[in-house]
Amino acid sequence: MTSITKPKVQHPANLKNQIGRTRRDYEGSMSTLCAGCGHDSITAAFVDAFWQLDIQPHRVAKLSGIGCSSKTTAYFINESHGFNSVHGRMPAVATGANAANSGLYYVGVSGDGDSLSIGLGQMCHAIRRNVRMLYVLENNGVYGLTKGQFSASADVGSKSKKGEANIQSPIDPVLLALTLGATFVARSFSGDKAQLVPLLKAGLRHGGFALIDVISPCVTFNDHDSSTKSYLYTRQHYHEVASVDFVPLQREIRTDYAEGQRQPVMMHDGSMVHFRKLEANYDPTDRAAAIARVRSAQERGEVVTGLLYINESGMDMHAINNTVETPLVDLPYSTLCPGAAKLDALMEEYR
Amino acid sequence: MTSITKPKVQHPANLKNQIGRTRRDYEGSMSTLCAGCGHDSITAAFVDAFWQLDIQPHRVAKLSGIGCSSKTTAYFINESHGFNSVHGRMPAVATGANAANSGLYYVGVSGDGDSLSIGLGQMCHAIRRNVRMLYVLENNGVYGLTKGQFSASADVGSKSKKGEANIQSPIDPVLLALTLGATFVARSFSGDKAQLVPLLKAGLRHGGFALIDVISPCVTFNDHDSSTKSYLYTRQHYHEVASVDFVPLQREIRTDYAEGQRQPVMMHDGSMVHFRKLEANYDPTDRAAAIARVRSAQERGEVVTGLLYINESGMDMHAINNTVETPLVDLPYSTLCPGAAKLDALMEEYR
Amino acid sequence: MPGVNDFTLKIGTVNGTGSASANGLLMQAIFRMGIPVVGKNVFPSNIQGLPTWYEIRVNKDGYTARNAPFDLMVAMNTGTYKRDVAEIAKGGWLLYDSSWPLPKALHRDDITVLGVPLGEMCVETFGGDRERTLMKNIAYTGALVGLIDIDMDVVMGMLHEKFSKKKHLLDSNDKALRLGYDYVKKHFKCPLPIRLEKMDKTGDHILIDGNAAAALGCVYAGATVGAWYPITPATSLMENFNAYCQQFRVDKETKKKNFCIVQAEDELAAAGIVVGAGWMGARAFTPTAGPGISLMSEFVGLAYYAEVPAVFFDVQRTGPSTGMPTRTQQADILSIAHLSHGDTKHLMLFPANPEECFYLAADSFDIAERFQTPVFVLSDLDIGMNDWMCRRLKWDDARKPDRGKVLSAPDLEKIEKFYRYNATNGDGIAARTLPGVHPKGSYFTRGSGHNKLGGYTEDSDEYREVVDRIARKIDAAAESLPAPEIITHKGNTVGVITIGSARGAVMEALDRLRDDGLSLDYLRVRAFPFSKAVHDFVASHEKCIVIEMNRDAQLRSLLILETGVHGDRLESLLEYGGLPFGTGQIIAGIRGILEGVKA
């Protein structure tokens, strides 16, 4: 027996991008997630997206809360700044960072527990402020790191929930963001790199808050009572002593399908998710249509993926605030301090 | 000069309801809100609604957060139990209270600051859990009690915002609730008692979480920079010394109009709000239609009022939990404690 | 004995009726006459219709503490007649609006009652509810002008300044002022023995509240990011910061702002924003009050452990819980000292008045950056929201921000490899870098276990190495924080220790006691952890009386824990009913304690 060392994310070639960097330069520390975790697939897509965009690694700020998903900011771009903050409160930290320095690329990585339970208010308000950042919600329907409690997005990516949605309706971050006026809303699947990488790139380039909800199956706790292939089943019928003891080494789930197509994908627990990719001529500039589209897909038991809505004319937090172009952190003190003379003059108003 | 003592809410007659109570029995302490505050009108509607429903006063639990709106739980039904908790966290207190005792009527009173900023996450999750309670959001677009900062519902009830909605889009509690799967969603206006009282009654009778967003103008801080009739203008051009010093005694704004009609109402600051009452044959059982209806009204600059959506077949928190019918607080200890013998037996499993 | 330029007066009205403007005018006029004056607002936690009071103390020697009972009571609120009349000093005066009768039961033999039919006169003179209500305030101001001899020219000058562009308002105000003035001149012997005479004692001074002063300190320190959630009594700090920034920080041509204020969705978010901005290298702050402090505690623990500079203003109000939001207290000291779960200890600064709010606010950013940790500036409602007479605020243009150990791009070029939490010298402070500055400066920030290289760890020794260093860093900071204010006299064995806004009343009480032959030493802490000077003071006095505004003797607790002094050497004198200390109360308290000690 040995530690389970997973290879660092691997890439086809050691090609250099426009700024002379290889993909390797966008990799991070070794992942400590479970083998086959969807989150690791998203990490790999991040590496590709940043590499392809020729972004200087140290000009990237990666922010996250707490959770398996939130850990992943350590697993890409070593040479950037990461901040693993507190559970559910990453949006505030990102808001403050962006307020201070509008010049960097901001990536927030979160989970469905982090964003839809404890962090729901913060995520909604970051959307409302239109903080310029790419916000990736690695959505697995469970709290991975605390061992498998259901999250508010519940059974995402599973057909086995049979009507439970009507009992305690899951919170859909995509519908929420569309309702709240978000200016970039997309959904994808961790295993669909062909779709995910371009979406990440688009999100990084967006002039405001870009939400990408990525269905990202948890290989370890994705179980439903009814599934005989699930981990829960294994646990109950095999190992009682310790509750999360054996985690089978799984392979990551991958898929690749054409625009406009419906694609059933089998999850680790044997359940099926039916993805439907937006057609090539879908118009992502109509918010009401986007909402209707998501709802109608849900009614058909499909998860629609792709860029659902975009509005590049929205004003971000700094535009609303009318902040100077120079990032605030770069302003010299001399322009910030009004100086003694002005203070003396001001004192007259206090007499 | 004297203290501004406002009459207790007055009613036409001293009629008795089915349980022999007069309206007076549903009144509370004297309001300490500004004369003419919309919240006081809602309080009066509460008195009527409870009286008409023949509810035993002491079987009512009133919960609130902090704010002018949240204070109003003290201003109706003295003989009930009120809990003025902490800012934005009333939904949790109500959830716990309801979990403990499913037998009472629960009324939550909140403001737009209380519910849409600090309390946004909690409100959303109370909706998701479908806690059986009437939740009245007294929406004035500002933080009244802390003297007039804009809230996340911004300029609600005003036409003078000229496109600002596109800059930092207000959060609409009605759209949010519809998106989150709420089973009772309505909107009304504080001054429209004829509409409000029946809605409150319906909400009190609803088997789950009933949200009523009530536009409730703040007479003191309802100003917009552009309005020359506003308090802000008065303040800037008249009294510099203290920021909120003079609050003119205003009259409450009232209206009464027919179903299906459009009704422009002038606010204290001179701006107009165009209310549109749902037509009598509106079908409130179609969630998607309700969302579309609210959006299309917004596009026309109208605020649609009435019962937008209802679904009486939803399961509330206790139904989901499958709790016993008897309120938990009424269960005798003997049914709760398994007793010594069972413990002794259980100990065998720990060997 | 009250007399010329030495008396107190109190005005009881109803809030939302415009009296605050009139009261401000009154105080400002006295100030402009060159006479030391201070005003305190006692207001309810609502917007309109409840009793509110304004207390003015005129004192030629410049004492600024509260000083009940009152020599002159202006009772304009029938709802509080009883209470107001009871608060008049023996031999004092009552001015009331005789349009409404004063109940017989309230008459007192030992005061002089002056009835002025202000309401009636205003109804006769002005039209409309609004104007009548507003002008009644100016009318009682006019009556006071006559009664205590306020310089009419000064008052008129102020009205002209104020209404220079609104002739009709000037006219009404002028008319109302005369109504009251003429009435008292005609009916009473004016001025009263308690009256004003011009002096030249306020020339170097200003009237300012602590929140405005603190906001100005933030502007001068170069703060660029402010995050907040409105809460009494901290709200006006950010409102003032915004106003000053609009004045000083907006590009004249482009109208662009070189600051960013975020009204957060709650205090958790406000704290997070400040932490995010501090991490990026901006000077960032958030003002709040008790409930906000509780909500911020998780983020404060993060900033402490991840070593992110951040400034928190706590304008304290009466707790616990919502408590009395419009009353003052000093009761967050102990919670803040160890805020957040786990082992933590935080730097605190304690301004005593608006002047110190300005300087300590400016200092707080230097301290936060130097020690890479949250810094709390604790004022209170009394300091934050009342206008105090202070010396004019000064700035030294030579002063540059102390950014602490921040590695620049050239610094980074020079070194082999950067490790974030690797302190190389004895102060326990590790150099940091700012994101985006240089590839070599990259590091990973986390609130989870980390070693001195910045790596994640679950190893006991690595963990301990970092938290031990942080403990050293915080303790070592003590000597770099603002020094205590100390007054000693040879041979004294008893000292008085106080904090924050209690200063004024304590200083005056000590002067009075000294005049009476009882000399006591004095120390006011201005920062936590305490420096050697505090330790020495405690050690060198047989007994210290700790005077503070909370129920649980929180400062005393910290003194015991930090200095190691035995508790029986520290007596407590406490006030926590929500109003500032009065001088008399402290004199009586000290005497009581010293007698108890002797007995």
Place this chain on the structure above:
Amino acid sequence: MPGVNDFTLKIGTVNGTGSASANGLLMQAIFRMGIPVVGKNVFPSNIQGLPTWYEIRVNKDGYTARNAPFDLMVAMNTGTYKRDVAEIAKGGWLLYDSSWPLPKALHRDDITVLGVPLGEMCVETFGGDRERTLMKNIAYTGALVGLIDIDMDVVMGMLHEKFSKKKHLLDSNDKALRLGYDYVKKHFKCPLPIRLEKMDKTGDHILIDGNAAAALGCVYAGATVGAWYPITPATSLMENFNAYCQQFRVDKETKKKNFCIVQAEDELAAAGIVVGAGWMGARAFTPTAGPGISLMSEFVGLAYYAEVPAVFFDVQRTGPSTGMPTRTQQADILSIAHLSHGDTKHLMLFPANPEECFYLAADSFDIAERFQTPVFVLSDLDIGMNDWMCRRLKWDDARKPDRGKVLSAPDLEKIEKFYRYNATNGDGIAARTLPGVHPKGSYFTRGSGHNKLGGYTEDSDEYREVVDRIARKIDAAAESLPAPEIITHKGNTVGVITIGSARGAVMEALDRLRDDGLSLDYLRVRAFPFSKAVHDFVASHEKCIVIEMNRDAQLRSLLILETGVHGDRLESLLEYGGLPFGTGQIIAGIRGILEGVKA
């Protein structure tokens, strides 16, 4: 000297590979042999693929503390070979999977190396990654059965119990067990000198973790509402409560539950739910850890001031901030004592082991209702998540819940008018009513200023009257809280004071020291505020050594503040690296301190 029924062993594996089950099996088998045993899990904060350890101590005298270094190391993780080999005691044994070579550099002369090709054997014997990985754990178990003489019948019995319905699994397990067993029997001299011999010392005992025991306490106390947000190491408390309720609290026919568990959206909400339920009259609780405590502090202040009963479990982990979530500490004591802004003080209970978790959990509800205030039960990761050997838990069927002063409908009928905060006798406790019970019981609850009648107030005297009474109530509670555990010997002048899970190591250390001729008195606090017995103990010893698991000597701070003892009479012995105290460490620590004192 280790020997028969007296040794320690440690197993190093990778998490998520199934070793925890095997380790549990091992420990349980020893327990069933009647031999006192304890196991501690040292695991990472992730789900799969990182190093994890399990430490077992076998001790015929029943000592349960951690006791490094280890007599036998089972090193199954090549990634931690270095560290694992270093932790073996002189003269000890190393069992490693010889399918992977042990680097030469790690060989030690002073230990015996036992290589067993577990991996290879499993690859040969089983098919598929899954089964091979899982069975390797059973194989090392088999090896240990042979090496330390575990009773094979006991082990086989357990496997039969476990797999009674899964014949094929039984077969694999049996096969795997034999693989390891046969190999060691064949290649090494079995058993080793450290080995087991049946005893009869565990018959009255159980193996249980503190979270399960606490959950059971909640069930027996009649708690009906549980609110929580998952967090390590508190999660299993609510999971266990749920499991017990499913077992004991679901109506057999209707399947309806007489409990309601709410998985809240965060800890703020969980606290609010508990406060709402407590206000309604339910017994409600929430389990959490440090970060949750920080987030709950606003609600805790509300419950304190509005006097709502509520029970909070803090299963402490290593702070500050996220800290090390899978490591233990006792570092929330000081923050909780005065949690929330303003003047507050909270009741705390400190169980030392799972047995006390059960009893104190049950007591906590009585205490919360009696004193109408939040009660905190502070255990820690070591207690909460590890299986401890405890006496069987007992319940007295005569025990009824103490609901405190709650007025029933008939009570209310009898009285004129009910006022909520009007305490009529000296204990400072005012009667409360429950909503919905009777019209006369209605009152308004608020966290803002209120007078003793329950009315809103901003009046200093009325405010003070209520907060003074609350302070009295809390202090008076001290004598009703669980008494400290005290062991004294005539003539001793030095005492040891400890808390919570440190008990085991401290008790053992004191026994050892006494054997060596050094007798010390002992006190373990079980509650805060401290009762007279604690005051007396402190007062009657010249010197006390306070042994606790945090950096800042938090218990010591509270002792100084509460008992008034001079700090120089309290020495500190601290451990805060995240692992439980070891006995040796305490012995050395005490000796060091006493030598320092003498010098």
